[in-house]
Amino acid sequence: MRKLINAPADVVSDALRGLAAAHPSLRVDPASGTVVRGDAPRAGKVGLVSGGGSGHEPLHAGFVGHGMLDAACCGEVFTSPVPDQIIAATMAVNGGAGVLLIVKNYTGDVMNFQLAAELAEDEDIEVTSVLVDDDVAVEDSTFTAGRRGTGATLFVEKIAGALAEEGAALDAVAAVAREVNERSRSFGVALSSVTVPAAGTPTFELAEDEMELGIGIHGEPGRERVKIGTATEIVDAALTAIDADMPLSGSEVFVLVNGMGGTPLIEQYVAYAAAAEWLAGHGATVVRPLVGPYVTSLEMAGCMISVCRATPELVRLWDAPVETPGLRWGR
Amino acid sequence: MRKLINAPADVVSDALRGLAAAHPSLRVDPASGTVVRGDAPRAGKVGLVSGGGSGHEPLHAGFVGHGMLDAACCGEVFTSPVPDQIIAATMAVNGGAGVLLIVKNYTGDVMNFQLAAELAEDEDIEVTSVLVDDDVAVEDSTFTAGRRGTGATLFVEKIAGALAEEGAALDAVAAVAREVNERSRSFGVALSSVTVPAAGTPTFELAEDEMELGIGIHGEPGRERVKIGTATEIVDAALTAIDADMPLSGSEVFVLVNGMGGTPLIEQYVAYAAAAEWLAGHGATVVRPLVGPYVTSLEMAGCMISVCRATPELVRLWDAPVETPGLRWGR
Numbered sequence: 001m002r003k004l005i006n007a008p009a010d011v012v013s014d015a016l017r018g019l020a021a022a023h024p025s026l027r028v029d030p031a032s033g034t035v036v037r038g039d040a041p042r043a044g045k046v047g048l049v050s051g052g053g054s055g056h057e058p059l060h061a062g063f064v065g066h067g068m069l070d071a072a073c074c075g076e077v078f079t080s081p082v083p084d085q086i087i088a089a090t091m092a093v094n095g096g097a098g099v100l101l102i103v104k105n106y107t108g109d110v111m112n113f114q115l116a117a118e119l120a121e122d123e124d125i126e127v128t129s130v131l132v133d134d135d136v137a138v139e140d141s142t143f144t145a146g147r148r149g150t151g152a153t154l155f156v157e158k159i160a161g162a163l164a165e166e167g168a169a170l171d172a173v174a175a176v177a178r179e180v181n182e183r184s185r186s187f188g189v190a191l192s193s194v195t196v197p198a199a200g201t202p203t204f205e206l207a208e209d210e211m212e213l214g215i216g217i218h219g220e221p222g223r224e225r226v227k228i229g230t231a232t233e234i235v236d237a238a239l240t241a242i243d244a245d246m247p248l249s250g251s252e253v254f255v256l257v258n259g260m261g262g263t264p265l266i267e268q269y270v271a272y273a274a275a276a277e278w279l280a281g282h283g284a285t286v287v288r289p290l291v292g293p294y295v296t297s298l299e300m301a302g303c304m305i306s307v308c309r310a311t312p313e314l315v316r317l318w319d320a321p322v323e324t325p326g327l328r329w330g331r
Numbered sequence: 332m333r334k335l336i337n338a339p340a341d342v343v344s345d346a347l348r349g350l351a352a353a354h355p356s357l358r359v360d361p362a363s364g365t366v367v368r369g370d371a372p373r374a375g376k377v378g379l380v381s382g383g384g385s386g387h388e389p390l391h392a393g394f395v396g397h398g399m400l401d402a403a404c405c406g407e408v409f410t411s412p413v414p415d416q417i418i419a420a421t422m423a424v425n426g427g428a429g430v431l432l433i434v435k436n437y438t439g440d441v442m443n444f445q446l447a448a449e450l451a452e453d454e455d456i457e458v459t460s461v462l463v464d465d466d467v468a469v470e471d472s473t474f475t476a477g478r479r480g481t482g483a484t485l486f487v488e489k490i491a492g493a494l495a496e497e498g499a500a501l502d503a504v505a506a507v508a509r510e511v512n513e514r515s516r517s518f519g520v521a522l523s524s525v526t527v528p529a530a531g532t533p534t535f536e537l538a539e540d541e542m543e544l545g546i547g548i549h550g551e552p553g554r555e556r557v558k559i560g561t562a563t564e565i566v567d568a569a570l571t572a573i574d575a576d577m578p579l580s581g582s583e584v585f586v587l588v589n590g591m592g593g594t595p596l597i598e599q600y601v602a603y604a605a606a607a608e609w610l611a612g613h614g615a616t617v618v619r620p621l622v623g624p625y626v627t628s629l630e631m632a633g634c635m636i637s638v639c640r641a642t643p644e645l646v647r648l649w650d651a652p653v654e655t656p657g658l659r660w661g662r
Contacts, residue, residue: 004598004599006601014605017607018599018602021617021620022607054597057596191334257349261596262630262632264388266343267336268349269346269353270335270342270349274337289353323660
């Protein structure tokens, strides 16, 4: 296993110790797997909490900070956080204006965030949950009923985070989060498998000349396995799948060309060139592009493309300052 | 070859088309392989030009922008840029206050930047060159006489870029660039080989359970090949090598824990936790940490650690605003 780790059981807590050391403005508890903004709770501000299995960094812990999340709950690698983590994070960021839970659509996550929401209500904390289910590749999957939540989580966390930072009420923050999810679609392609440290062997086998179209961010099966194509063909497959589900012609869009963790930045820019051309050729206008490894799957090679149909208000919120370890601009 | 590319010959120009599409504030010429700040030349500002072979992204093209480079020259993958590129970039950023060329110490780079500097002087542009040679792993290497230039290039470009942005003269900008290089050391470890697209096969063979200590960023040989160790052992090997060359006890330091391209962020934070502990245990104080894939080697797995002994003035320049595709804060 070619990994830069100590023991498989310590990967998440070791990484959180690193996060704590590198970003002293965050309150990181490696033992409980929670990461909280240093200035939380802020009186009168809606708190944003997200989380999920680890292995997708910078999502979610790297998106805690001004203008984005107030807290993240970090499960073991590819494993849902437990309700205790979620309730601890919820209480840590509750400033009296309620807490929004942003949940990627995986069965374990949905169940554990739901349990935590009920516990929070017992503590008289107003909680609303928003589900992210943007991945058009498959209906139902290894860990999911319905569609999987993937790259659009970044759009949801950034935009809802900006509105919460402005002091909006819980209803409004939840509404914009749902709006972003409804306007977003994603599709991923794997050029390699991925090895969960605790397992020690690849999650699936992929021949040297094969790729998996529609891969999930935990290595869940996609739509089909085919010969590796060119970047242009891979991007065409992803955007064609997205466009079939949510027509893009005539839209202004945010686009994320997202490296899956093992694909270098030079290749992500090759893919972005193809995506920009595809979109221009299909009548869509990119208003805000983003290229980089933001929603990863450990060392998987490949990319995911996420598209969100923008509105002027969503662009305004996208452009608002953000200062987190993983996303930063405007301050 | 599991790569997200079109044709091997088009990787660099395709990636530059992607960079252009994603970052319209830059003037990117995919044909000539140059990337220039949109507001260049700035009258009275020293121009900073760097470059080298591609495959190390975001270095150098991703560091063009406010507070860092004025232009980058992008050679083919792992291949020096040619003098024509360098002179074109130099002329594009010359605002009358002279141009600083930041050159990583590889024989081809040194020769071509030197030729370009002579051509620039024929055009009555004042040019000074600074060599970066921070890698302590080996003296002389596949492409190098002396030490290789690696991770400290980021420190040099950030800090010299900040001073140039303030309007300092060429001599002063060159002096701080040399000072940063002299105060910096790096050491890299590969957990996998790397495949140059045009070659199509791995540059070197590494058994599944082996790592190479002291690797170069083009896959050049390091010091020794050993069994893969834990993150703590790998970081200890790197920092022990650096400390033997430049004692760190009692110093305040910048630290970069740099992913090599194929190692995910969660592992880079595991390594940073080990680095922070090692440094604290050896009497060094980290004043500015940085964790991420900044000076990469295509899809190589592994990490490089770079350390720069700080001064209050270097910290001030490090903290100055920077706004580039690859590094951004403070504005």
